[in-house]
Amino acid sequence: MPLIIPLSLLLGLAGLLLLASPLPYLAPLIAPAIIALGVLYRYPAWGILGILAMVPVEGLFPAGSAITGAKLLGYALIGVVALQLLLRQLPEYRLRSNLWKFLLPFLLCYLLSMMFSRHVPLSFHDLRQLAVGLSLFGLTLLLYRELSLLWLARLLVLAVAFSGVIALDNIDATTGRSMGLLADPNYFAMLLTAVIPLAFWLALQSRGWLLRLFWLGMLGFLMFGVIKTGSRSGSVIVMVCIAGTLWHFRDYRKHLQPRHFGFVLLSLIIGLPVLFAALPDEYVARVQSLVILKEGARNFEDPSLGRRSSYVVVGTDIIKNSPLFGSGPGTFPLEYAQRPYSVAYSLSANDPNLFRVAHNTYLGMLSETGLPGGLLFIGLVVLGLKNYLASRAIWLNRGNERQAQLAAFFGLSYAAVALFLLFLSIPNSKLLWIMLAISSGMRLQAEEQPALETRP
Template sequence: MSALVLGTVVIAVVGGLAVLIAGLAGLAPLALGLGFAIAGGIALFVQPFLGVAALATFSQLDAVEKLFFGFLPVSFFKLVGATLTLAVLANSIRFREQFHSVMRNPVIVMGLVFFLMTLVSMAGAEDKGRAISSVISSVSLILLLMLVTILSNTKRKVVIMLWILVGSSFVSAMILLVDVTLGVQLVAQSDAATTARTAEGVTRSSGGSDYNPTTAASMLLVGVIFALVHSFESPVWRWRLLMIAGIGTAAVVLSFARSAALAYFIIGLALVWRYHHWRYLPLGAAGAFCVGLALVPFVPIEYWERLSSLMSGSGDPTLGRRFTYNVIGIDLFVHHPLFGVGPSNFVHHYTNIEYRYLPGRTLLGRELHNMYLSVVVQYGLLGAFPFFAMLVLTFKQLRTVSRIPSTEALRVYAVALSYAIAAYLLASLFLPNEYTKYTWLLPGISTALFIVNERERIR
């Protein structure tokens, strides 16, 4: 009997007994919940890709996930991640070839090295509680990176993961537009997503995410840019993808996220340069300009005020705080250059008395809103190197797929994903995204695309 069949039988028998006992004890809701949990566990053991597809979907739509699974005593992501890890071990023979390819891939190697450096950096942290909590979160993120890469082991599965990025952005954009238009809050529940609604003088929404609106906008941008570039590169679903990109663009604007708007603008310039020889570019640019001009009256005045504050530097206290974050971060790096101050320990040092006179500093700990400087400060140069190498190698692999594709479709996917990840990483200049799931999900999908392309090309 194979390990997969044996594991499924054990889960079914033990789970069935648990349901029976709960039912006999008169705990009907518990029995019902156990029944669904057992059915889900068996499904993940039989077809673990369903689990990793769910993780990818709810990485952005985590507020939606909490509507369905918020009653669980443990995190949905941790529960599914642990189940998938067991499923991969039970299916070790089935995934042996993919596992070997994954463990030899430089992106995965750099991700694992970075995790090891978090353990080294943790040893020197002053706030051990925050450091340990951060390392535990890092375990989930590393598992996400590896599970996505291992289980997306065919061209069809990789394509599904890519369209999940577009679909989740579209759903989040629609929720955001409804929130802003009707002044409601459909799914967001966390303090990060809800306190920013009126804290900055505007009504904001995180869409289908429970992250704060600015971080949610950076994830939303991934699907929007992917859809936009794919529509330029291929006629497949062109008008549908342009519609999704248009709706997503409106959502990015109404998220009031300046970092996402700036990243979108820079990627837009890069796309104009890429397609400057395209014969339809003047017509497309004129059409986009006319549509944009027609929509200007519908853009809230507060949005223009937030953008203008980037130039004037006045009227927005958050800009002063962000300047202070970077000043403190640079000072901490100078004093801890090799191993950093420890995972999540910037928050601890932010309130040090020597920084009390810096503009915009508060008495509450804050994160450093710059992913790259944040990694350098908290993990030092020795920890930052594998993290940055992981991101650089991700682009290198996508470039390889776009230059030597096994099929035209994979070339289009590689190009679109490159620009989508670039937009996300540009927005991360203003966000502490090192612990955001998309920072690890996107390299995982890119690596899976690279491995599948190499395998298809050899065949």
């Protein structure tokens, strides 16, 4: 309450300044901005939901835009949470997490690598991008207790599906692959794959059959989207998610009756041939091309696979030359451009694009920050997965199957992102850092509430 008068004066002054500026038409936005800030202050966890919902539509804004919806919401959320911390409305103990034991040493190695970087300005740019993910990690830790994971799953599934619907015909002219509203079909495939377990979980926990059919329809559309992206890694990770789902439900086999096996067998006999017949020939050919990976970077039959093999060769050379500090954060493209692979696998004579990232977050960290920093980052990602597994095990032991399913399917979603890091260089991924923080909060919740039935 004591802040209402000064805030009103500041916002009134902002309105006057806008009226006197070259952009007077922005002045009417002051009132909605006040309302939005008030709602965000009252429910700061909604900011996390909004940022995640905007991830699939980031491609609507030009690359490098100074102002986007996610940035505005992120800056406002940081300001709101910082003010609440100063006023002691948010307890600092919420930052407690077992992930700090890997994250803090990793940041130390990252900063030391920057000191010995071969291109310091590029490393500072990489640090600025990583700071986005770190900020979301801290914000999610602080706000986890107010964060509705049910609404997070709903918004994320709907946002990814919505981006796929409105950009169904956004096809890469050179590859014929769907990109959604993003610039990279593989990144779009990662989002689709990550929300597939959440869509299945939403269908399981829905009580009405109409709502359950709706989420099953979303699940089918998302899997169709993975096929449209032509992502080989996406298809493999979807299979991993299916295997993880079967593993989670293995303890439920005692509830099955013989007639249930008959229905399952009949569904497989009918469904699998229909599925394989419906797959486009081009997609099947792309998946089958994975067998030539054993031929390494010398294979030119599939330039994409050959290029990815060359990243491994270059990354291994960087690690050999500088195992302790690496070449410096964000400098892999410089190293790659100096190798003959960059010319051999250039996209075209008019647009060669010799400066290419590692397309493997783990390889990029190992080569750019050195073995200590890279291994600490890998340990951080693995510990996040262990948090989900531990939460599931704790809740199963206490007979809380609802919460156990929540941990299992959020863990599968996180595992999909973690596996996609093998194929994309996205250490600053918003989804990765938010899911990491959720893993920590979920494990603490499971350990601190032994007999409490909590809602997701």
